[in-house]
Amino acid sequence: MAVAVVVGGGFSGVVAARELVRTGWSVIMADPQARPGRGVAYSTAARWHLLNSPVSAMSVDPDRPEDFLEWCRRRDPHTEGSDFVARGWYGDYLTEALRAVDEVAPGKLTVHRGTVSRIFEASHAGLTVLLTDGVVLAADAVVLAVGNPAPRHPIAAGDDVRRLSAYIHDPWQEDVLAGVADGPVLLIGTGLTAVDVALSLADREITAVSRHGLLPRAHAPSVRREVAPPPATSVATLLHWVRDQAATTGDWRGVMDGLRPHWDRMWRRLPEHEQRRFLRHVARYWEVHRHRMAPQVAASIEARRRDGSFRVRAGEVCGLRPLPDGRIEAVIRGHGGIDTKAYAAVINCTGPGRLTDRDPLVRSLVADGLAAPGPHELGLAVDEHGTVSGRSHRAPALFALGSARRGRLWETTAAPEIREQARALALHLLTMGIDREAADQTR
């Protein structure tokens, strides 16, 4: 019986486990969280933390796109596919999806609560997986489903600031916002993470700062357009085409959504210097149009902007200094000049850091030559199946799913793309014929 170890028990881990068990594998899923299945995004119980995608996009099953809608209707019969429900609901759905794997194929899935620290090539064709609790697992294949790494510290946050409880390096750590002291709060970043934090700190005066001062746009009723994108080999042609389509249809959301299935092919067609140009000049604008807020979230944020309790600034946090009373003084340089103010808390909402720097397991894989940074160092070097390549060679049984494929792919962080990747990976493994008994004979 072939054994796959899935590292990570978030959405990617759940869909990987489902697909691998369906195709005959025994799966051991490793994740340190007490409630595996939810990962970072869906562990929240706050009712104001909503999915960023409508219910209709979020099924775990590529063959049954209505699966999540049907699940929601068992909770609330009035749910529509276009609704944006609580992320906590989605966490419950993923937990049930994981449980269902065991019900369908009893004994094929083991969930081990723990953190994988090293992965070695074994003497047979497979891999040896080491966990921090000392457990050692033999695997015929390993799937890295580790999600996004922790953010980098902003440059202005020196060691003296990083030590303070008023400085929150990673707002995704469990319960970390519960300890935020009373008083004004500074968010560094204005993306979806900043929006989430602002909703959690509803009674505070909040300033959110980023270079461009751009908030994600809101979802609105829109129809995904069937588009035939241009064979663009430059960012300029691509943008020109998008603007043209948006003007013709009067629905930029429909155009952005229609482009989504084509986007990775378009991304790969761009020469490397054009990809770099996109990352430098366009990516931030692209992201705020592509990764949108649920309408209810956008309405809450807009109300707070109107009453002045949430301010967004374009600028740079160029200095952070600890004050004797535990607060942090921040110097912000923006269009209107420089201002200095004391904050009860400074929260780093800059988004995920670089995987090959910030993730300890990935760092060890790179050091051991089993993995290497991929294009633009956004993720890992992988082939079209997600097979991970190292400096010197490819460990044929090590695969990456989701965010770790960023760079080779662009659209690789949301549920619809990841569930397709998991399906394709399971089929690829079938065709590769990795098989434990065959491996045993070579040991």
Ligand SMILES: Cc1cc2nc3c(=O)[nH]c(=O)nc-3n(C[C@H](O)[C@H](O)[C@H](O)COP(=O)(O)OP(=O)(O)OC[C@H]3O[C@@H](n4cnc5c(N)ncnc54)[C@H](O)[C@@H]3O)c2cc1C
């Ligand atoms: C706030 C927020 C809202 C979002 N909303 C949507 C949405 O509405 N629709 C959508 O499609 N996408 C959404 N996303 C994108 C989201 O990232 C994906 O949908 C999906 O959850 C990614 O799951 P993942 O398993 O790849 O990563 P994660 O959820 O980050 O899970 C990774 C897991 O791996 C574990 N892990 C990491 N390293 C190790 C290790 N060494 N050993 C063992 N375990 C390890 C972690 O503990 C974690 O549980 C949202 C993301 C965020 C942050």
